[in-house]
Amino acid sequence: MNTERPAASQGTAMPVRVDAQRNAARVLAAARRAVASAGLDVSYHEIAREAGVGVGTVYRRYPERDQLMAAVLSDILTELIDTAHQALDCDDAWEGFSLLFTGLALRTAQNAGLSGSLDQHGGPAVAQQRHELLDLTRRVIERAQDQGRLRRDLAWQDVLRLTGAPAVRGCVLGLEPDPAHGHHLVLTVLLDGLQAG
Amino acid sequence: MNTERPAASQGTAMPVRVDAQRNAARVLAAARRAVASAGLDVSYHEIAREAGVGVGTVYRRYPERDQLMAAVLSDILTELIDTAHQALDCDDAWEGFSLLFTGLALRTAQNAGLSGSLDQHGGPAVAQQRHELLDLTRRVIERAQDQGRLRRDLAWQDVLRLTGAPAVRGCVLGLEPDPAHGHHLVLTVLLDGLQAG
């Protein structure tokens, strides 16, 4: 995501050698994929396999597990904060709301494993990002409510909670599993249920 | 659930000795709890610990893992089929629908681990139960649609799929995790979104 040179641009310092940079990017991407599919306690071996590098490389880059998780979470939060800004830029409050809601639902679905773990892992930097995104989200929701487009009988925290719903894995009765379809389905009905009027 | 004597009442034959019966019940109950909280691949040891019996007892009762899973699934399906019959007995189609929908959502949430696995595991007996429940569900949904209480722009399979949504684990942003609250929340909004008119 971020491939600049400067020594301490993010929480994680970028290495100097080009192959090191390439591998750093690979590891982070692999970690995101791995965390998404296998939860927060994926093994380092699994991540290394996914990234196509040796375990040593992963351990060298992230000696502490928390550092890795912080990097992953930060990466996701950055994307979402961007979406939130786009949402606030929309003239139409409902449009902005559904944009952000969709974005949150999508990330939640993709990273079903890490829900609720934001608080524990990640240092103050991640906490700061989280706080920023929470604030933006609150504003997007309340604006839609103020304009009478979003039902007012729910606190903004509860609306936020609903973003977890589309992360459907299936139902007790099975059916042919089609996550994407299910995701879209829930999103549609949920937004219908949320609209004011 | 079923503690009768006959040798081959269900897929699983009931043992003769009273302690054996007691343990059989314990193991099944423990298996349900364990599968609910730890997914389909709980270890036999875990189930035994949960049941308060030795591993040997579990292995003796269910030499094949599939047999155990079939028993668990059958147990759940039995409860749901019962609910479905209650739903059809309701005079009010919407009341019946929301009863069954809630029941399905609850089981899905409680057994989030086993979604979609109904097809693979469980022999023809379970398949039969599944088919029966599917049929009942279809009737409940279509009756509500026919009476103009449930939106018609969704196929009954899709409505069924939605029962997976309330099984919220959390969202990317964390918040204080409160599954029960989230579950109720999604259910409410979803039912609002599903009502016709």
Add this chain to the structure above:
DNA sequence: GCTGAAACGGACAAGATCGGTCCGTTTGTT
């Protein structure tokens, strides 16, 4: 009660997987 058989429990062997280290080899830089 007594006795035989059924059921029990948990120690145990074998294998998989995990976290984490270490060192011989490769690769980039100057």
Add this chain to the structure above:
DNA sequence: AACAAACGGACCGATCTTGTCCGTTTCAGC
């Protein structure tokens, strides 16, 4: 060419899982 940085993966000990086996307990019929 030469040096250092980065790499990869074999390897170790610990943990967890599957599945078996056998000495002990518990039930049922007499």
